[in-house]
Amino acid sequence: MVKSTIKDVAQLAGVSLKTVSRVINKEPFVRQATIEKVSKAIEELGYQPNLAARNLRSGKSYALGLVYDNPNPYYIIDMQQGALNVCRDMGYGLQIHPCDAAQDNIAEELVDLYRDADLSGLILAPPMSERADIIKVLRRNDIQYVGIVSGTAEDPALTPCVHVDDRKAAYNITKHLLSLGHTHIAFFWGEEIHKSSPERFHGYEDALREEGITLDPSLIFDGAYSFESGIENAQKLLQLPDTPTALFCSNDEIAAGALTVFTERGLQVPHDIALAGFENSPFSRHSSPPLTTAEQSTIEIAAAATRLLIAGMRPHTIESENELVTEFSPTLIIRQSTCPVDGR
Amino acid sequence: MVKSTIKDVAQLAGVSLKTVSRVINKEPFVRQATIEKVSKAIEELGYQPNLAARNLRSGKSYALGLVYDNPNPYYIIDMQQGALNVCRDMGYGLQIHPCDAAQDNIAEELVDLYRDADLSGLILAPPMSERADIIKVLRRNDIQYVGIVSGTAEDPALTPCVHVDDRKAAYNITKHLLSLGHTHIAFFWGEEIHKSSPERFHGYEDALREEGITLDPSLIFDGAYSFESGIENAQKLLQLPDTPTALFCSNDEIAAGALTVFTERGLQVPHDIALAGFENSPFSRHSSPPLTTAEQSTIEIAAAATRLLIAGMRPHTIESENELVTEFSPTLIIRQSTCPVDGR
DNA sequence: TTTAGACATGACTACGTTGTCAGGAAATTC
DNA sequence: GAATTTCCTGACAACGTAGTCATGTCTAAA
Secondary structure, X not given: OOOOOHHHHHHXXXXXXXXXHHHHOOOOOOOHHHHHHHHHHHHHHOOOOOHHHHHHHHOOOOEEEEEEOOOOHHHHHXXXXXXXXXXXXXXXXXXXXXXXXXXXXXXXXXXXXXXXXXXXXEEEOOOHHHOHHHHHHHHHOOOOEEEEEEOOOOOOOOOOEEEEOHHHHHHHHHHHHHHOOXXXXXXXXXXXXXXXXXXXXXXXXXXXXXXXXXOOHHHEXXXXXXXXXXXXXXXXXXXXXXXXXXXXXXXXXXXXXXXXXXXXXXXXXXXXXXXXXXXXXXXXXXXXXXXXXXXXXXXXXXXXXXXXXXHHHOHHHOOOHHHOOOEEOOEEEOOOOOOOXXXX | OOOOOHHHHHHHHOOOHHHHHHHHOOOOOOOHHHHHHHHHXXXXXXXXXXXXXXXXXXXXXXXXXEEXXXXXXXXXXXXXXXXXHHHHHHOOEEEEEEOOOOOOXXXXXXXXXXXXXXXXXXXXXXXXXXXXXXXXXXXXXXXXXEEEEEOOXXXXXXXXXXXXXXXXXXXXXXXXXXXXXXXXXXXXXXOOOOXXXXXXXXXXXXXXXXXXXXXXXXXXXXXXXXXXXXXXXXXXXXXXXXXXXXXXXXXXXXHHHHHHHHHHOOOOOOOOOEEEOOOOOHHHHHOOOOOEEEEOOHHHHHHHXXXXXXXXXXXXXXXXXXXXXXXXXXXXXXXXXXXXXHHO
């Protein structure tokens, strides 16, 4: 099986090289009959365009970069899967790029990556996507990108991006706890640099305020999206004179840490303290008890972001604008880690 | 900042295009002084070779594919990191390719991937790397590859590959349990399709046999590398008339499932039953108690495999053959989930 | 000194595609 | 029917690199 080129196709179809190129790239001004003739020849020969030649000549690269700095492998794997699915469909390659958001020259690193790997666009996961300073550098360098951003407010400093409504999801979780009769609900933060963290906090705030409950600062703990942070804050929590009846952790990993501490101290979840997480990680399904949490369809979100990016670069390849979903809202998943407050 | 080409470099260094090309590709027959002159010019201009042009001309692609079907995201992330590190160093791109090993036409899928994405080599993670049928198809199609294989026995059907000595590591874990006085040690298998599973079992066998202990079939449980499998088999285990004093699970996830069951039933680990896992996953550090396990440096292993693959394709780019490590042995990590048998 | 042979360099070309531009065919207007 | 305008097609060049081959320059043996 010898690789066939555009030349072979042209010969078989009885047209010129350029016309074949036009058909392949869906350029306008080709007669329908010609399109069909060429398409048939392409199929017959099993022709596949040579990426290298295409890239060289067009200066574009048909490869996207997926940029992330996120400690959660489950999240990353799903992101990759979502982006890959769309890339495959649209004939793009995908380069993964784990990196360190805390690094000083991270923006320059991305610019270099973009050039060196000859990418035609970047997909940014949080928190990179939420850093206006990074976005600014990308724009200044004419780099195509798309972000995944927590919150629904249109922030012109961050567009284009897809939005995830963490606030509403956190509101729903808190409402769930409230509906079970809990009024003393503690909150464990994740890193502030992840916009999802304040968003989730605001959702918690919204629900309490709606019920006329004043926030109790002693029940609110700074932290990070990690197991260790959950352990640390749970220990502090248990030192309070008046232990709350429920705890809402900004993600499942934090909740896992807290759960470990509670179990060690002989506290029963949910009877002694109700516990909710966020993200629907495998841990939340496997812990005992399984955690009440919020599910975000990371694969879908990443796919939508990728579609949006490609649409921005090659408008005519996207069938209809309607396909471009940019708003996502995680859904509440109720499991055994929450129960009515008088269930104690 | 305009992108500079090989032409600019040649002009600045006062040599021909071809000579610059020679320096870049480390071809022989270039005078040391010339190399330095050109290198200096390259640095001065911040020259980066144009991948597309290079690919087009050479017919090779300077892009590798990382192929895996593994449910463990932590493992995957480490694999990716190891492969990426080397790819960056050697100027290669990396395409990830998650797939389903159980699919019928998986070998053809890989062949198509190789052609369509214009890759120059594949890095195969287990279990793909251990499937002689897949390897055979790759060879027949002249596809460059490298595998990561459990076991030390040279299997000509699988080379080239790097080896991971799971058997010895499992032997060490079992020896550790034996040294603590345990003689009734149960074993939970992973999927048989992963060669690591029988290898780990053999290590367990080796250690028991060395002590003159006859294997007790009722203590050996088939299963999979999953939390659920651990739960299921732990439940069966506890129905035995004579519960063993120790349990060796083929990986940490299985151990996590077993631990959950033990904790629910009020059994204390390690006092009522000692528990060992394998892989040193984050869970093994975070569980209570933390698990005795074996650490495999997945990043290193993936890096070594990638180096081996590149060495096979472009022998002169590797400084010395000695760098090519192909044997890895996971190391024993003793934590609080194991204690002497009379500690009960 | 001569003469191989090994070493070192450069001119030229090809890789497969897309951009440019020119020109022909069809549709529309006068 | 002529003159536009719009649509459609092809010839040719060019992208930046590496392969081929010819040629020049050393070193060391005759």
